[in-house]
Amino acid sequence: MSNEDQNKDMSPLKRAFIALEEAHQTIQELKRNRRQPIAIVGMGCRFPGGATSPAAFWQLLHEGKDAIGLVPAPRWGEEPRYPKGHPANEIRGGFLDAVDTFDAEFFGISPREANCVDPQQRLLLEVAWEALEDAGISPQSLSGSATGVYVGLCKSDYGAMQRELGDDGGHGMYPLAGGAFSMASGRLSYFLGLQGPSMTIDTACSSSLVALGSAYQSLQLNDCDTALVGGVSLMLSPENTLSYSKAEMMSPDGRCRTFDQNANGFVQGEGCGVVVLKRLADAEASGDNIIGVIHAATINQDGPSSGLTAPNGEAQEALIRKALSEAGLTATDIDYVEAHGTGTSLGDPIEMRAIAAALSDGHDNRAPLRVGSVKTNIGHLESAAGMASLIKVLLSLRHECIPPHINFNEPSSFIDWDNIPIQIPTNPEKWPRQAAPRFAGVSGFGFSGTNVHVIVSDYQAASGPDSPQGLELPGILALSGRSDAALQAETENLAAYLDRNPDVSVGELIRSQNVGRSHFPARLAIAVESIVDLRAALDSIRSGGSVPTAVRNIRRSAAAPRVAMLFTGQGSQFATMGREFYRRLPVYREAFDECDACFAKHLATPLTELLYGDSQQDLDALLENTEWQQPALFAFEYAVAKVWRHIGVVPTAVAGHSLGEYVAACVAGLLSLDDACRLVAARGRLMQALPAGGAMLAVGAAHHDVLDFVAEENGEISVAAINGPVNTVLSGVKSSIDRIAEKLQKRGTNCTRLNVSHAFHSPLMEPMLAEYERELETTEFGSLSLSLVSNLSGKPATTRQMADKRYWLQHIVNPVRFEESIDALRRRGCEVFIEVGPHPVLTAMGKACADDENLTWISTSLRPTDNHRDDPLATLAMAVARYYASGGEVDWAQVYGQSRPLSHALPTYPFQRTRFWFRDTRVERSRYQNREHPLLGHRISTPLHAGLYENELRIGDLDYVDDHVVHGTTVLPATAIIEMSLAAALRSGMPMPQIKQL
Numbered sequence: 001m002s003n004e005d006q007n008k009d010m011s012p013l014k015r016a017f018i019a020l021e022e023a024h025q026t027i028q029e030l031k032r033n034r035r036q037p038i039a040i041v042g043m044g045c046r047f048p049g050g051a052t053s054p055a056a057f058w059q060l061l062h063e064g065k066d067a068i069g070l071v072p073a074p075r076w077g078e079e080p081r082y083p084k085g086h087p088a089n090e091i092r093g094g095f096l097d098a099v100d101t102f103d104a105e106f107f108g109i110s111p112r113e114a115n116c117v118d119p120q121q122r123l124l125l126e127v128a129w130e131a132l133e134d135a136g137i138s139p140q141s142l143s144g145s146a147t148g149v150y151v152g153l154c155k156s157d158y159g160a161m162q163r164e165l166g167d168d169g170g171h172g173m174y175p176l177a178g179g180a181f182s183m184a185s186g187r188l189s190y191f192l193g194l195q196g197p198s199m200t201i202d203t204a205c206s207s208s209l210v211a212l213g214s215a216y217q218s219l220q221l222n223d224c225d226t227a228l229v230g231g232v233s234l235m236l237s238p239e240n241t242l243s244y245s246k247a248e249m250m251s252p253d254g255r256c257r258t259f260d261q262n263a264n265g266f267v268q269g270e271g272c273g274v275v276v277l278k279r280l281a282d283a284e285a286s287g288d289n290i291i292g293v294i295h296a297a298t299i300n301q302d303g304p305s306s307g308l309t310a311p312n313g314e315a316q317e318a319l320i321r322k323a324l325s326e327a328g329l330t331a332t333d334i335d336y337v338e339a340h341g342t343g344t345s346l347g348d349p350i351e352m353r354a355i356a357a358a359l360s361d362g363h364d365n366r367a368p369l370r371v372g373s374v375k376t377n378i379g380h381l382e383s384a385a386g387m388a389s390l391i392k393v394l395l396s397l398r399h400e401c402i403p404p405h406i407n408f409n410e411p412s413s414f415i416d417w418d419n420i421p422i423q424i425p426t427n428p429e430k431w432p433r434q435a436a437p438r439f440a441g442v443s444g445f446g447f448s449g450t451n452v453h454v455i456v457s458d459y460q461a462a463s464g465p466d467s468p469q470g471l472e473l474p475g476i477l478a479l480s481g482r483s484d485a486a487l488q489a490e491t492e493n494l495a496a497y498l499d500r501n502p503d504v505s506v507g508e509l510i511r512s513q514n515v516g517r518s519h520f521p522a523r524l525a526i527a528v529e530s531i532v533d534l535r536a537a538l539d540s541i542r543s544g545g546s547v548p549t550a551v552r553n554i555r556r557s558a559a560a561p562r563v564a565m566l567f568t569g570q571g572s573q574f575a576t577m578g579r580e581f582y583r584r585l586p587v588y589r590e591a592f593d594e595c596d597a598c599f600a601k602h603l604a605t606p607l608t609e610l611l612y613g614d615s616q617q618d619l620d621a622l623l624e625n626t627e628w629q630q631p632a633l634f635a636f637e638y639a640v641a642k643v644w645r646h647i648g649v650v651p652t653a654v655a656g657h658s659l660g661e662y663v664a665a666c667v668a669g670l671l672s673l674d675d676a677c678r679l680v681a682a683r684g685r686l687m688q689a690l691p692a693g694g695a696m697l698a699v700g701a702a703h704h705d706v707l708d709f710v711a712e713e714n715g716e717i718s719v720a721a722i723n724g725p726v727n728t729v730l731s732g733v734k735s736s737i738d739r740i741a742e743k744l745q746k747r748g749t750n751c752t753r754l755n756v757s758h759a760f761h762s763p764l765m766e767p768m769l770a771e772y773e774r775e776l777e778t779t780e781f782g783s784l785s786l787s788l789v790s791n792l793s794g795k796p797a798t799t800r801q802m803a804d805k806r807y808w809l810q811h812i813v814n815p816v817r818f819e820e821s822i823d824a825l826r827r828r829g830c831e832v833f834i835e836v837g838p839h840p841v842l843t844a845m846g847k848a849c850a851d852d853e854n855l856t857w858i859s860t861s862l863r864p865t866d867n868h869r870d871d872p873l874a875t876l877a878m879a880v881a882r883y884y885a886s887g888g889e890v891d892w893a894q895v896y897g898q899s900r901p902l903s904h905a906l907p908t909y910p911f912q913r914t915r916f917w918f919r920d921t922r923v924e925r926s927r928y929q930n931r932e933h934p935l936l937g938h939r940i941s942t943p944l945h946a947g948l949y950e951n952e953l954r955i956g957d958l959d960y961v962d963d964h965v966v967h968g969t970t971v972l973p974a975t976a977i978i979e980m981s982l983a984a985a986l987r988s989g990m991p992m993p994q995i996k997q998l
Helices: 003-008 012-034 054-062 119-134 157-165 174-179 182-192 207-220 239-246 280-286 313-327 347-359 382-399 484-500 506-515 531-542 579-584 586-599 607-612 626-646 660-667 673-689 707-711 734-746 763-777 805-813 818-827 841-849 872-885 892-896 921-928 942-951 974-988
Strands: 038-046 147-152 198-201 226-233 271-279 292-301 334-338 369-372 439-445 450-457 476-481 522-527 550-554 562-567 653-656 694-699 717-724 727-733 751-753 830-836 856-859 959-961 964-967 970-973
Touching (some): 038 382, 147 207, 174 182, 198 207, 207 439, 313 347, 313 450, 382 439, 382 450, 476 484, 484 531, 522 531, 579 586, 586 626, 607 626, 694 734, 727 734, 727 763, 818 841, 830 872, 841 856
Antiparallel strands (some): 038 271, 226 271
16 A cells, blocks of 8 residues: 555544654754764965964974064064053064065966955965865866855955055056955955855954854855865054054063963964865765864854953853754863963953853863963964964864963963863873864854854774775876976975975875876976985986986966877787786776777677787787788777876877778767777778788888879879878889889888788779778768868868768778878867877877977887887876876876875975065155255256256156155155256257156
8 A cells, every 4th residue: 555545544633743753854854964064174374483384383383382473574664663651662463474475477466456455365365275285176176166265354454554555556446356355255266266155254353263154054055065264364554453552452561371360461463274174975975185074163142241342151151052062062072172262361261161161061170171272372363363273173183182372370360270170281282082083162252242163073084995096007296387486396395395204105195296286387297106216306307407207398378288189000000019008907998898899790809818818829920910900909099099088188189090090080979989890890801801912112202202103103003191291101013112112212212111911092902892882881970079180181071071981982092191181280279199009100200290399299109129118007107297298187086096195295386476565655755755855845947957857867767756756865846857857858859758647
């Protein structure tokens, strides 16, 4: 009986009860889905004390360093001071270095616009990029994705300074966009091409943790798949600091003493932190490096308290309890709390009482709850404070160590230490819980009353199958930069990294670098088997030496080059071709087996058994037989083309030489694999069945220079191929070939007889055409999906032309126009030519056709010789390296598998920074307005000022300041300089100058 029939027999009340039960289950399921854990997979930071990376930040924290110092000159002028009467003489804080510098070219921002962009936005761009690289996510791969951006930001000193000084420089919208809060998130989304939610959030000091909470909710609701969350704050103007000092909120001695008896105010700091988030299930499925898990991110408001900016302990306690409930945890589960802890005698005790009330249960003096605050190290970063707290906790979990809380010498008497099981760690301590997961809380409060509490844990990877390994080619390390200087810096940074981490796995390093980084026009690819090889190669490259296993190229264009794929014809085969590919490359093996299954209907012996089995036959002799040679070549080239396609190489155009055109037609979609294999098998069988006695001759001359000789043979010889400017192949009756060879050699023309069984591409092939036409009649042609350059015309062909059976009949007897084909490919803009064949026959001929150093020629395989027996996979790897170095896009994850976490993160991109700042007219005024000058404010007679102009002043040296002109230490009224310019022009006969206000 169906459920519907059962329901009909129930009473209305029972049916309603069941419906309610189902609705309740649905609601619970929705709640569970909304509360799925969120993984943190990457982080980046710039914090005071030289903490320009998470590793450097951890070193600062672990060593208990105080990063507070004097204002770096000339940040706020030459000698910044507090106002008179302030208890402190010198201003102190946590400052970053070189906040006025930026790599504008990297981010596609013109110098003119960069001068107007708030350095906070510029810093956020760089740190977000570094966070993605830390996550092993190529930033360029996110373009068009549902990735959200959530940024905490609560002030813009730079914009205020620009408005105050009135220097828009004629930049129009640049200052507006450069200073707008919304642009902090919007510019990042725009640059990376992200299409998820994007917002800038201002809740003062809790801004970045509120941004984290917003991203947490968006991921739960599937509003985005990945989220970048950050906070940034810079102290570019003394105005806020002076206001805080007047309100007596600042520590007079510049020390943040959170929870200490001598706490006397907070200390400002600046910096930026960014984390990358994903849903935990998605991160696990992607094999991401999960560095922490968010279990709750709750937000509330103080509501009514003792004052607008005063904290509310009850609201803080309620917030922590709500976070515990949302995470499904109890107080016992929390080992550590990173407090907001600003270092004030009012706020700190309130916060500590809230923490104790919410989390004391399950803790005692033997197992106390640890509490600390990063503000004691780097100051209060305001809108970036929460990111600093979160990253500190993530690093502590990673290292299973709680760093010391500094400046804690005498516990505050406003905190009831005897009755709360809380300990302030003053030395590095091993994380109290030995077994994962380990949980910690992170608190953030805004002076507007908005509070956040986040619960995070470390991550215990579940055992399971390894991520896909890719092709596992021999190692190719791919380095790149926007410029040659950046690429050089990349090599320097990697060499320094290897000095610090000599035991790193070369395979993991290659995966992390190739898969987890974006790739730029300046490129270097190095073939390496070990870290020793890599170190030696880098040392040689840095010293200007040559490295045989390294390929370097600098492209002007960031666009990927157009690729032509060339498929080789008969004569390139050898007995062991593809054997190692079949054994070690699953993609090749699968494609070759697919061909073999199609050929099995037409060949007496399977190709796999013949070429890659234990056959005792003489393969070299067998492959001289056209019946076997053509199917073997086709299967090899088709399978190799599949390998290139597998790693992301899609040609712009294809071309084949004789038999190779069948592979090209199949790859381009004109022929199905089944039809192509049937035609190739028939072609080889029918050619082999023709009478022997034909011959072919390679002539070192232009084809038009041999036509008279061909004509003398009365149709017994024809041109079989025009392979280059001085490379022509003749084909026909052997006796005629012998005669023409003798004539040409007497003339001094180089001739080489080809080792072939028949006279291909000659009238001697005509007896097979009728039977081959019957094979063509059953062929269903498709449409060309790629541009294909025809052997017959040497021009791009249409589907209609190539789907005509007459084309393939003429293809057997007419000449191959290879030289014209290369010219056609070049006209289509092809810059990279990849030969897909057992041996680089077409590469050599192609280079002779196109003497252009801007073209790249790549061969996939080499015939082994007495002097060359390299691993075929190493040859293929170097082909990939050359393609990459030429600017091609490689799907490195398909080559080496997904990126895996390294124990020590690789260096991030070496930004090439220069100074960008608005023109400070206030400084110029202050230099000159207070000086007395005999010329200031006075008109001068024409002869005198004309002489001054000629002898002392040049127009290019002049600067306008209000209504005066400055030249060196000389200040002149604008009217005087105008008169001087006019007088000098009149005296010298020069064109009259155009004077305008700058």
